[in-house]
């Protein structure tokens with residue numbers, strides 16, 4: 236036991252020494268375009284609050300009245316006595332929104348992905364997964380016995396080679412994030428569906444960073460790519476654009492969802508979504524389905540930010556998504572830029588190795604419909620002044 240405790244201390248100290256420890260910003264307000272941080276109001280550019288619904292009055296009101304009508308919790312899993320009519324309604328409304336046959340709710344998208352693959356695939360099958368897929372997909376795949384293949388991110392020649400390598404398998408499943416969170420890149424879904432069709436594979440897309448705001452009606456990357464009827468399985472989260480509380484889902488063909496309800500372990504053995512979260516998510520989905528105002532605002536903010544930052548000479552990963560990586564390369568400089576921006580009243584996060592490749596440290600800016608034009612301009616000015624400060628200290632040091 237002595238060694239055990241000492242080993243853990245050593246591990247933490249090593250992490251601290253290499254600058255790998257993650258700290259947490261203690262927020263003393265609700266989530267929004269601004270948050271309170273250490274008695275200061277700062278602009279927030281690092282939440283997944285794409286549509287600004289995390290503290291939207293309509294969503295909050297729905298969750299509040301749900302406490303009175305439906306109670307705080309259900310103290311049960313879904314199949315024992317944990318399914319209210321509103322859980323059923325949320326699943327139906329998600330199916331209608333995503334234009335799928337059926338949907339099954341989970342406590343999180345992490346759980347949804349964790350409980351998916353094992354139900355559909357065993358040692359006779361093969362799964363072919365993009366190398367940059369989310370951690371929950373990687374873990375979910377680890378839990379199944381299928382043969383595992385990884386292809387270079389968004390590389391269709393490599394995907395085809397891997398598909399060829401597993402033609403003998405009973406079932407083949409190609410798995411991809413709809414949007415890759417560190418770059419804001421979209422998966423080439425039309426080409427993926429073409430290849431999957433050619434090699435008799437099914438397609439699964441995790442659309443957590445797209446559901447609610449990508450595509451003409453916000454239904455996500457399959458809608459944008461025009462392949463809604465060719466994607467077999469969709470997963471997603473209620474914890475980002477769709478209200479931002481928590482919860483996830485798998486949506487797709489009725490038989491797949493029916494099987495998950497019988498066999499998926501995180502669904503069977505973990506508590507049902509709390510009533511206020513279900514009601515708030517229903518309200519969020521109602522807002523998304525009835526108006527494109529928030530989507531329009533979000534697109535406009537992303538466009539404005541990209542335009543102003545490019546004009547100021549910053550190196551952005553090109554794209555249209557509200558995830559906008561501002562590249563600095565060096566991890567220490569990137570960290571100092573983020574710190575200087577916080578001094579200016581703008582909260583952003585620096586990402587460096589091992590979260591992104593070595594030498595590709597960046598600040599990942601995330602726009603929200605809650606931001607105003609003025610907020611976006613303040614953010615850009617903070618980047619400019621932080622760059623000036625950091626370059627100034629480097630020159631002095633040199």
Ligand SMILES: *Cc1c(COP(=O)(O)O)cnc(C)c1O
Pocket residue numbers: 342343344345346369371412416441442443444471472473474481482483
């Ligand atoms: C955020 C995210 C998840 C996890 O969602 P939770 O509902 O918070 O568990 C899963 N997959 C992807 C691609 C994500 O971006």
